[in-house]
Amino acid sequence: MKKINILILLIIVISLFSVGTVAAQGGTDDISDDEVNAIAKQLFCPVCENTPLDVCETQACKQWRELIRLKLSEGWTEPEIKQYFVDNYGARVLSEPPAEGFSLLVYFVPPAIILVGIVVLFRAFKQWKDDDDEINALEAEASSTSTGEATNPDEDYLARFEEEMRKQD
Amino acid sequence: MTEENTPENTAPNRGMPLWIQITVWTVLVALLVVVFMGLIRAREGNVQAGAETESFDFTMPLFEGYYYKDAQEVSLTDLRGKIVVLNFWATWCVPCQQEAAELEEAWRFYEPDGEVIFIGVDYVDTEPEARDYLKEYDITYPNGPDMGTEISQAFRIQGVPETYFLDRDGVVQHVQLGPFRSTDQIKSIVNSLLAE
Numbered sequence: 001m002k003k004i005n006i007l008i009l010l011i012i013v014i015s016l017f018s019v020g021t022v023a024a025q026g027g028t029d030d031i032s033d034d035e036v037n038a039i040a041k042q043l044f045c046p047v048c049e050n051t052p053l054d055v056c057e058t059q060a061c062k063q064w065r066e067l068i069r070l071k072l073s074e075g076w077t078e079p080e081i082k083q084y085f086v087d088n089y090g091a092r093v094l095s096e097p098p099a100e101g102f103s104l105l106v107y108f109v110p111p112a113i114i115l116v117g118i119v120v121l122f123r124a125f126k127q128w129k130d131d132d133d134e135i136n137a138l139e140a141e142a143s144s145t146s147t148g149e150a151t152n153p154d155e156d157y158l159a160r161f162e163e164e165m166r167k168q169d
Numbered sequence: 170m171t172e173e174n175t176p177e178n179t180a181p182n183r184g185m186p187l188w189i190q191i192t193v194w195t196v197l198v199a200l201l202v203v204v205f206m207g208l209i210r211a212r213e214g215n216v217q218a219g220a221e222t223e224s225f226d227f228t229m230p231l232f233e234g235y236y237y238k239d240a241q242e243v244s245l246t247d248l249r250g251k252i253v254v255l256n257f258w259a260t261w262c263v264p265c266q267q268e269a270a271e272l273e274e275a276w277r278f279y280e281p282d283g284e285v286i287f288i289g290v291d292y293v294d295t296e297p298e299a300r301d302y303l304k305e306y307d308i309t310y311p312n313g314p315d316m317g318t319e320i321s322q323a324f325r326i327q328g329v330p331e332t333y334f335l336d337r338d339g340v341v342q343h344v345q346l347g348p349f350r351s352t353d354q355i356k357s358i359v360n361s362l363l364a365e
Binding site: 058063064066067086088090105112113123 | 185189192193196200203259260261292293294295298314316317318319322
């Protein structure tokens, strides 16, 4: 009986050493919502227009977010995941258009329009200021050359006009 | 009137340089053209009956298990000579689920003769979801993803489901927006094309 007990104990001990360790695998549960949404907010909902994927509640958006989670759990990087979506669903799923082809206009046209607008406004303000300065100079000249005249600007211009006409005669 | 007092010599030129004016107007006109083209396209709507698909032929990969004659991809030009029923669907589309059984029934009716081909185009789904959907509704006709949404853009679909019936020459003869009411409705359309 004693030998049997020792044998059983020995088998148990040997069995313990034969059991391999099983590492816990990182499944999709290890991927946080923040990690998923960090990529999802760079994509647009495929059904709703101009709705970021991280805030969209449609079934299609939920599927896409789960797909992002799956890809992250498989070790895909953010650029790889975004490229995957572009390859499968088109470049329009990106919230930021790629800087290539016709999409380049999106990056150049608005700044160009703003720049042109600034130039136009600057020149307009400058012209208004020049006009004001010229009017002030004419008024000062009219008041310094005339004696005992009325301070009405219309009369000043009329007097100046008459003077010019006399010079031409 | 002395020369120095002529009207032409009294007012200084304060306008913008000509090259700036030309540039600004050119950019504005170009932007208007782009916006106009976008509006035209938005108002076009989906492809209508009579449209020839030669101008927007496509090659579509097929899901494994849903090949066409063992081919992993299919193009419209390959299908010339047959009546093509092109159905756009999505797993999140409830009306698509409503017509799934009718489409499969119609496919099984026409498949033995080889004159009609049904093609399912999956719109913006993930593959696992798409495959679950096909399995759930026991769909057997060729199906594949619309890579890059190129096919749906070519047909300018407005939603799902949409079904396009093409004759033997690849010309769109009938467009069904929304789900079919019955299998007989599908057969009626296909039979009219077979009779031509």
